[in-house]
Amino acid sequence: MKVMSLKKDNIPAVMDLLSKGKPYVVPHHDYVYWIMAEYFPLSNYVVFNENKIIGFICALPSIDKQCYFIWQIVIDADYRGKKVATILVKRIIDEAKHNGFNKLELTINCDNNASYKLFEQTAYKHKGSLKNIGEYTYENSNEIAYSIEFCS
Numbered sequence: 001m002k003v004m005s006l007k008k009d010n011i012p013a014v015m016d017l018l019s020k021g022k023p024y025v026v027p028h029h030d031y032v033y034w035i036m037a038e039y040f041p042l043s044n045y046v047v048f049n050e051n052k053i054i055g056f057i058c059a060l061p062s063i064d065k066q067c068y069f070i071w072q073i074v075i076d077a078d079y080r081g082k083k084v085a086t087i088l089v090k091r092i093i094d095e096a097k098h099n100g101f102n103k104l105e106l107t108i109n110c111d112n113n114a115s116y117k118l119f120e121q122t123a124y125k126h127k128g129s130l131k132n133i134g135e136y137t138y139e140n141s142n143e144i145a146y147s148i149e150f151c152s
């Protein structure tokens with residue numbers, strides 16, 4: 001498996017992968033992913049297994065909040081449970097540390113146990129805790145906002 005910065009050519013495969021992660025992730029307009037590839041290549045990564053994209057993480061540095069915000073993460077269903085997401089989240093933490101940030105923020109759908117456990121374990125491994133910092137409700141969904149502070 002190889003982790004690479006998101007490139008413009010990867011966008012169709014990434015959008016296809018995201019469409020299979022419903023309801024917890026959905027593909028947005030391809031222009032959004034073009035922005036990610038062009039302007040945030042060090043916080044947007046794809047994972048290749050041979051020539052196939054099997055994982056994607058989209059994160060953005062927030063100067064205002066002094067953190068990295070993880071917006072989307074998805075792993076191909078055939079490759080889940082193999083720590084691929086763990087590797088991608090670690091990549092964002094390393095990038096955050098490199099730039100002098102010590103905090104992640106993200107939202108998790110209140111029904112998404114797998115994602116909650118992933119980030120709970122991330123917090124534990126980095127000697128932090130998953131703190132509830134708010135919520136965002138839309139239609140029939142409820143996203144809980146969390147922060148994880150980690151040691152630098």
Ligand SMILES: CC(C)(COP(=O)(O)OP(=O)(O)OC[C@H]1O[C@@H](n2cnc3c(N)ncnc32)[C@H](O)[C@@H]1OP(=O)(O)O)[C@@H](O)C(=O)NCCC(=O)NCCS
Pocket residue numbers: 021022024025072073074075076079080081082083084085086087107108109112113114115117118119121
């Ligand atoms: C959530 C998701 C990204 C996890 O990816 P993954 O590569 O399977 O996760 P990992 O293998 O790195 O798992 C790390 C830890 O997360 C937790 N975890 C992952 N999947 C889990 C599941 N189905 N049930 C419970 N805990 C789970 C476990 O604690 C696991 O550690 P362990 O294997 O030592 O028990 C993946 O299930 C996915 O793509 N889901 C659909 C999209 C989605 O929900 N994205 C998140 C939006 S916030």
